[in-house]
Amino acid sequence: MLKPINPISNRVADGRRFAARSIVITSLSALSCFVFRRRILPVVEGESRDESIYPGGHVLSNFDEHAVEYDEQGHAMLLFDKLPGGSMHSDGDSINIGEAMFYAQIEPFHFSDYGQRQNMLKNIPDWKPKKGDILAMVVSEDLIKWVEIVGVTGQTLHAHHGDKYVLNVRDRLEHLEPFITQESLLVPESNPFPMPLSQLLYQDAPLYEFEENDPTTKADDEVKTKLFKLVNFTDPQLQNYPSIMSIVHLNKRTNSHYYFGQEDQERIVVDVRNPETYILTSDVPVKAIETPSGHISYVAVVIDRPSMVSQIEGELSALRAVQVKDGEKIIFEIMPMHFDELRKAYHFICTLVLGQAVQYDLVFESGEIHRLELDATGLGVA
Incomplete structure (x- = not known):
């Protein structure tokens, strides 16, 4: 039978994958992010989706917001391939990103390693970003930008594809759980005591x-x-x-x-x-x-x-x-x-x-x- 891609080439791809992670984790331009995973709520037993939505609502797809909840997935560093910029807000505190769609590299890390670059680099969580995830990018203590992963692209046919993520800008999400307030993101609520x-x-x-x-x-x-x-x-x-x-x-x-x-x-x-x-x-x-x-x-x-x-x-x-x-x-x-x-x-x-x-x-x-x-x-x- 024909042999697959030469394993030496795959080892080179592994090295490139590690180098790419290193660039994202250590880059001065990378943004720290909270990652939330979308979960589709099941239809109420005995009812169709049309019957279970709010009065006057219309079902456009299986991903309608009324049927979605978000769970905190973890933390990641995000590095834009290219940020096109955009128009300034009237108060000068932020910009409207000009492009409807843009690309970035995203690397998950354990929060306990945050600030320790070597540990962030070598301790890789057992999850990966995927389509539908929401990212809260911490730009400053007063500014959080929201984006959604709408696609994933691979750069090679090797074992590690060199993933890049396609992002769309989302409106502010503080009206939804679990991110009602910005402070609840910056100060995590994982202390159940007493x-x-x-x-x-x-x-x-x-x-x-x-x-x-x-x-x-x-x-x-x-x-x-x-x-x-x-x-x-x-x-x-x-x-x-x-x-x-x-x-x-x-x-x-x-x-x-x-x-x-x-x-x-x-x-x-x-x-x-x-x-x-x-x-x-x-x-x-x-x-x-x-x-x-x-x-x-x-x-x-x-x-x-x-x-x-x-x-x-x-x-x-x-x-x-x-x-x-x-x-x-x-x-x-x-x-x-x-x-x-x-x-x-x-x-x-x-x-x-x-x-x-x-x-x-x-x-x-x-x-x-x-x-x-x-x-x-x-x-x-x-």
């Missing part, structure tokens, strides 16, 4: 830390992603982890309280404090096991920040230790078996000491340290 421990299940969405410095401007506001995610020990998504299974088994064999039961999970409220502190409180005493160091309960912590996952993986591959310490005492050693391939995350187990605030350090052999604090001073023992 919340009951029973609802603290693993989500791959980042948890943000927000610091407002000068209240008169957003230019110096800092939005960072938390490194550690505290999760409910009985989260069904985590029940096949060996380290959790062993404690669950021990709990059943001894009929003790090595982790909080359902009743206590409903009573305990979890809140956060910057930079990496989880605060657990309860109005009524809860059950735990008694030890010489106090009453304790086990909790699980997940790390899914892509740059940190990559760093841990690199350390373990080089046979260097990655440990969780309480002072000088090693309480957990992260191993390859603690990696969740599905969620691209590592986890570890640590103890919560009721009535105390305990600090744990994630320690690398290089001396790099990341601190987590679990504050249980608001928990009493039943």
Whole structure:
């Protein structure tokens, strides 16, 4: 049979693809964007689309706005091939882009890597922009431009096509969810706390830390992603982890309280404090096991920040230790078996000491340290 394109040529295309991503990520002219994915709402059961729309409405296509919702997909850098310019607004704060259609390169990135060019370049999200996506281009703290991807073009027949995206200008979209206000874009709302421990299940969405410095401007506001995610020990998504299974088994064999039961999970409220502190409180005493160091309960912590996952993986591959310490005492050693391939995350187990605030350090052999604090001073023992 005839052979496909020479694999050497494909490797050259791979290099070009990486170079193109590098140009977009590092270009001074690139724009940071929020990306929203369009979702078509299903027709109401038993009704046609004509019957389910607002009174007086007319269906022109399956993509009518009344039948569409937008979900936040992620973040990307956008670099125009050529911006034709356009007429100035009367107040001089922006322009009307002159062309109805224009081209750009778009490269997704993880928000946790934002500002760290090397991490943005090498940590590639598992999604790609596609037709129908809406992009909110952050031009300045007071100006957001909206565009829609209406097509994708390929530049070669190699494995990596050299994608370029065809864009149309959209009107302002602040009248639609999830972008009612411009501020909701610039300051992400991914902090669900305080919340009951029973609802603290693993989500791959980042948890943000927000610091407002000068209240008169957003230019110096800092939005960072938390490194550690505290999760409910009985989260069904985590029940096949060996380290959790062993404690669950021990709990059943001894009929003790090595982790909080359902009743206590409903009573305990979890809140956060910057930079990496989880605060657990309860109005009524809860059950735990008694030890010489106090009453304790086990909790699980997940790390899914892509740059940190990559760093841990690199350390373990080089046979260097990655440990969780309480002072000088090693309480957990992260191993390859603690990696969740599905969620691209590592986890570890640590103890919560009721009535105390305990600090744990994630320690690398290089001396790099990341601190987590679990504050249980608001928990009493039943």
